[in-house]
Amino acid sequence: MGLEEKLPSGVLLGQVEQLVGLIRKASVWPATFGLACCAIEMMAVGGPKYDIARFGMERFSASPRQADLMIVAGRVSQKMAPVLRQVYDQMPNPKWVIAMGVCASSGGMFNNYAVVQGVDHVVPVDVYLPGCPPRPEMLLDAILKLHEQIKDTKLGPHRAEAEAEAEAAALAATPTSEMRGLLR
Numbered sequence: 001m002g003l004e005e006k007l008p009s010g011v012l013l014g015q016v017e018q019l020v021g022l023i024r025k026a027s028v029w030p031a032t033f034g035l036a037c038c039a040i041e042m043m044a045v046g047g048p049k050y051d052i053a054r055f056g057m058e059r060f061s062a063s064p065r066q067a068d069l070m071i072v073a074g075r076v077s078q079k080m081a082p083v084l085r086q087v088y089d090q091m092p093n094p095k096w097v098i099a100m101g102v103c104a105s106s107g108g109m110f111n112n113y114a115v116v117q118g119v120d121h122v123v124p125v126d127v128y129l130p131g132c133p134p135r136p137e138m139l140l141d142a143i144l145k146l147h148e149q150i151k152d153t154k155l156g157p158h159r160a161e162a163e164a165e166a167e168a169a170a171l172a173a174t175p176t177s178e179m180r181g182l183l184r
Contacts, residue, residue: 017158021151024094026056028143028150031067031091033084036074038101038133045136055143064090069146070123071139075103076116088123096126096150098142101133108132 034042045052046060061067064087076084088095099119102108105128107117119125126149129142154162 017153017155018151020155021153024153025147025150028055028057028069028096028147029059029061029067030057030069030071031061031064031087032073033070033087034073035076035080036101036103038073038104041133041136042071042073042100042139045139050136050140052140052143055140055147057143064088065092067091068094069096069098071098071100072104072119072123073100075101075108075110076119076122077114078116081116081122084119085122094150094153096146097123098127098129098139098146099125100129100139100142102130103132105130 032039032042034040044050046058052058057069059066064070068091070088070091072084088097097119099105103110103115104119105125107115109132111117116122127142127146129138131138153159
């Protein structure tokens with residue numbers, strides 16, 4: 001019993017945004033930006049055991065011009081930050097970023113002047129992946145969460161409205177320095 005049997009006279013209705021979202025999430029090509037030990041775990045995802053190809057991502061691109069997902073794996077030094085930004089700027093829109101590992105997310109154990117304390121100071125991050133180093137299964141889970149974000153992305157004027165709402169919510173949020181509890 002296929003989908004065509006449930007549809008009246010073979011007609012399927014939906015919104016263009018939903019169709020574009022489904023197509024985009026099934027055709028994400030990652031640009032690898034492996035900087036440290038997390039890159040080994042990222043490389044393992046491309047192997048036969050984890051098989052990232054089942055998500056339509058079998059082509060890890062070394063060229064940013066053909067990629068729309070940047071996976072930043074490892075610590076980012078101050079010298080590497082401009083290169084990271086340049087690669088990000090060369091990627092076509094729409095583009096997404098996964099910060100893989102605690103070093104990419106927050107600087108990790110390297111709390112010094114030479115390491116950027118979170119890649120979000122350089123490029124906007126869509127999904128943060130914790131761990132030192134995170135397992136390949138965790139990267140696959142982060143990719144699936146990113147797929148859900150991509151699927152729900154709005155188009156045209158709806159996207160501008162959604163971005164404005166997200167920015168307003170971020171500006172109204174309590175700053176991290178004023179939060180209490182597990183943060184301190």
